Amino acid sequence: xxxxxxxxxxxxxxxxxxxxxxxxxxxxxxxxxxxxxxxxxxxxxxxxxxxxxxxxxxxxxxxxxxxxxxxxxxxxxxxx
Numbered sequence: 001x002x003x004x005x006x007x008x009x010x011x012x013x014x015x016x017x018x019x020x021x022x023x024x025x026x027x028x029x030x031x032x033x034x035x036x037x038x039x040x041x042x043x044x045x046x047x048x049x050x051x052x053x054x055x056x057x058x059x060x061x062x063x064x065x066x067x068x069x070x071x072x073x074x075x076x077x078x079x080x
Contacts, residue, residue, distance in 0.1 A: 011044035018044040020062060032057045 009015065026044070030037050033054050042048045 007045075007047045011043075011046045011049055014044055014046045014050055017050070017058060021058070024066065025061060028061060029057055032061075045078075 021044070022074055026037060026040050029035070033040075033052060035043075039048070040054065042055065043050050
């Protein structure tokens with residue numbers, strides 16, 4: 001049985017990015033980027049530095065979600 005390794009959080013800014021993501025977003029990022037699920041998990045938990053390519057994919061994902069939410073909000077307001 002392997003010993004549990006307690007990793008220190010070296011990049012706390014990645015934890016705040018993780019809070020903005022939802023369930024299933026890591027799988028979407030895995031498909032869009034060249035990183036595995038485990039690597040993305042380590043990055044978002046602050047154990048690894050986030051590369052620019054992954055940061056761009058996260059930004060795209062969050063912008064798409066915001067755009068859809070804005071469009072949905074406009075549709076709801078127009079129905080009233």
